[in-house]
Amino acid sequence: MESTWSVLVALTFGILLGAGFTVMLHMAERRGQSAARVVAPTIPDGVDQVLDVLESAGVVLDPSNNVLRASPGAVALGLVRNQMLIHRELLDLVRDVRGTGEPVEAEVELARGPFGEATMRLTVRVARLGTRFVLLLADDRTEADRLDEVRRDFIANISHELKTPIASVSLLAEALDQAADEPEQVRRFADRLGIESARLARITGEVIELSRLQARDALQRDELVAVDRVVAAAVDQNRVVAAAKGVDVAVRAKSRAEVYGDEALLVVALHNLIANAIAYSSEGGRVGIGVTADDEAVEIAIADQGVGIASEDLDRVFERFYRVDQARARNTGGSGLGLSIVKHTVQNHGGDVRVWSTPGRGSTFTVRLPLAERPILGEPADADPEPEAAKPAGATPTSRIAAALPAAPSRGDRE
Numbered sequence: 001m002e003s004t005w006s007v008l009v010a011l012t013f014g015i016l017l018g019a020g021f022t023v024m025l026h027m028a029e030r031r032g033q034s035a036a037r038v039v040a041p042t043i044p045d046g047v048d049q050v051l052d053v054l055e056s057a058g059v060v061l062d063p064s065n066n067v068l069r070a071s072p073g074a075v076a077l078g079l080v081r082n083q084m085l086i087h088r089e090l091l092d093l094v095r096d097v098r099g100t101g102e103p104v105e106a107e108v109e110l111a112r113g114p115f116g117e118a119t120m121r122l123t124v125r126v127a128r129l130g131t132r133f134v135l136l137l138a139d140d141r142t143e144a145d146r147l148d149e150v151r152r153d154f155i156a157n158i159s160h161e162l163k164t165p166i167a168s169v170s171l172l173a174e175a176l177d178q179a180a181d182e183p184e185q186v187r188r189f190a191d192r193l194g195i196e197s198a199r200l201a202r203i204t205g206e207v208i209e210l211s212r213l214q215a216r217d218a219l220q221r222d223e224l225v226a227v228d229r230v231v232a233a234a235v236d237q238n239r240v241v242a243a244a245k246g247v248d249v250a251v252r253a254k255s256r257a258e259v260y261g262d263e264a265l266l267v268v269a270l271h272n273l274i275a276n277a278i279a280y281s282s283e284g285g286r287v288g289i290g291v292t293a294d295d296e297a298v299e300i301a302i303a304d305q306g307v308g309i310a311s312e313d314l315d316r317v318f319e320r321f322y323r324v325d326q327a328r329a330r331n332t333g334g335s336g337l338g339l340s341i342v343k344h345t346v347q348n349h350g351g352d353v354r355v356w357s358t359p360g361r362g363s364t365f366t367v368r369l370p371l372a373e374r375p376i377l378g379e380p381a382d383a384d385p386e387p388e389a390a391k392p393a394g395a396t397p398t399s400r401i402a403a404a405l406p407a408a409p410s411r412g413d414r415e
Contacts, residue, residue, distance in 0.1 A: 103127035113350020234270035253291040257298035269345040272338040280306035309357040318343040
């Protein structure tokens with residue numbers, strides 16, 4: 001009898017022990033799943049597909065403000081880098097939504113890129129996505145805010161710059177009428193009329209292009225552009241002019257860097273810089289073009305051996321219609337708009353342009369653009385990003401392309 005009770009007690013104890021062990025396993029599994037959800041949060045179904053087709057910039061953040069998803073538009077606008085929101089103003093809006101739970105809409109003005117002073121104005125909407133995530137949507141409103149300013153600038157530029165060539169065309173037409181019986185005078189006035197009409201057409205085209213750039217209606221920043229290809233296209237457009245003047249163009253462009261932007265506009269900007277370098281170089285001179293890239297930016301440097309720019313003019317060379325040397329600008333066909341177009345193109349791409357120059361020894365223009373950041377549409381990578389490569393001490397735009405240029409002649413050789 002006692003053995004029977006012993007068996008029953010042992011069986012009961014075994015059942016209880018097994019049940020307790022099963023409960024413990026189940027609780028451990030639930031805790032493991034909860035921990036896994038914290039480490040690898042699950043985004044609601046369909047969010048990836050929605051972000052991929054949104055015209056607005058879209059970003060999904062986890063409770064630690066890590067970017068779990070980012071649309072191509074958000075990356076192209078420069079809102080996200082290294083899986084983090086880089087603007088404090090946006091992080092403040094996210095914090096307010098987490099605190100109140102209520103959606104927030106605001107107008108914010110942010111730096112367009114890590115370089116330069118260009119800004120963009122965004123309409124931002126932030127709301128909760130489920131219980132743990134936050135969704136941020138942003139629309140670029142910069143074009144609408146600049147429209148009135150662009151119209152005013154366009155009218156002012158047209159009235160100021162077109163006044164001289166229009167008056168010249170009118171006077172030459174009158175002179176042609178009076179010299180109808182003098183073939184030599186007719187030919188001379190006709191040649192001059194052709195020059196003035198070409199100048200008029202060129203200025204008109206450049207003013208229109210500059211106005212488009214200021215309004216940003218020509219820029220689509222969600223296109224990946226190969227920098228080396230842009231440099232090659234700009235150089236090819238200037239080969240004939242350089243050969244006619246005997247100027248050697250040396251190019252080092254093997255960076256394989258990509259940026260977000262408009263390839264045609266970038267080609268125009270670099271074409272203007274290269275054309276200036278050739279125009280202001282002496283016959284038989286040399287122009288060097290170098291491209292370098294690091295983890296964050298790509299730099300394009302254009303160096304010449306021309307007459308250089310005085311220090312008091314360096315801060316004004318990017319102004320509309322500003323010419324360092326009025327007489328030389330007329331001889332080279334300059335309108336004073338080329339560098340302004342370069343400045344607005346580069347700023348619209350989130351970059352900046354700088355100039356270094358010494359009178360009598362030449363100039364170096366350096367365009368710096370942020371490298372393209374890929375859209376974040378999958379799970380964040382586990383591996384930490386590689387540390388930023390250290391730049392060599394003392395590296396400058398001029399030293400990086402110095403090998404492409406021979407020693408510059410003295411100022412006496414240029415005069």
